[in-house]
Amino acid sequence: MTTSEARGRARGRTAVAEPRQTRSQEGLIRMLEAGRALIEASGNLDELSINDIVERAGTSIGAFYRRFDNKDTFFEVVQDRVMTESIEFVRAELAGRPAWRSADAGVLADATVGLYVRAFRRNRGLYHASLLRSSQHKESWNAVKETSTEVLALIVPLLVDAIHAARGRAARKAALDFDVRAALQLVIGLLVNSVLHDPGPLSLSSRRLEPYLQAQFRRCVGLPGT
Incomplete structure (x- = not known):
């Protein structure tokens, strides 16, 4: 079990499953990197917009919700x-x-x-x-x-x-x-x-x-x- 998976289990949730298709995996990585940059810039989850995440990542709202239940899970x-x-x-x-x-x-x-x-x-x-x-x-x-x-x-x-x-x-x-x-x-x-x-x-x-x-x-x- 990785450190990240251990933390996820401790919080009562499972880690996000890795997508099987290369293109989908690349989109997931771009969303995580985009979110990281936006969080670092604002320092406030309330100011984090899902629209901003997918726009910066070059993905879509649908792609976001296929991976994450909500903004809290994403964070x-x-x-x-x-x-x-x-x-x-x-x-x-x-x-x-x-x-x-x-x-x-x-x-x-x-x-x-x-x-x-x-x-x-x-x-x-x-x-x-x-x-x-x-x-x-x-x-x-x-x-x-x-x-x-x-x-x-x-x-x-x-x-x-x-x-x-x-x-x-x-x-x-x-x-x-x-x-x-x-x-x-x-x-x-x-x-x-x-x-x-x-x-x-x-x-x-x-x-x-x-x-x-x-x-x-x-x-x-x-x-x-x-």
Whole structure:
């Protein structure tokens, strides 16, 4: 079962069946890509028009309703698709960027914060729409939370091991694990706030955001500043 299918099952729905014909499959992909772009631009599901989706995708209203019951179902499929891509992106980052192979806890800490900042900037509109929708549909933010849990499972052990090695045997890994997760909760909370209330003292587009969060994260886990 894929991550997206698991999320769909958890919400009590099944993933959209892949169309058998190549042309129909291409139309489905274009609709999902069009919807993704429109959601990212508006950040509000209420402003998402099915007419705009099919016009941008070059398909039809009939093609949309052959695949999706309504706009909410469409949004959930787009959201699941983006979250699955996000996990793949993180795995590629961890495999490809030299920072993730560093034994320096500070380098890993900065890389972690940088990864979250990029993710929120890349998905700002989708996150904003998900947060707004969660006021009426409590489960709307679940896909993002589930993805965050998967990301934490990949990143936290790397940070804990590096900090443990830096501090020596006196440091307990269980305590370090808590410190890292709590510090990341603070980082994520500030990023969520920036999505909802941007612009603010630390706008999501501000150049000061990433270094500020990196400094705060280091302080929370007891690492020297840059």
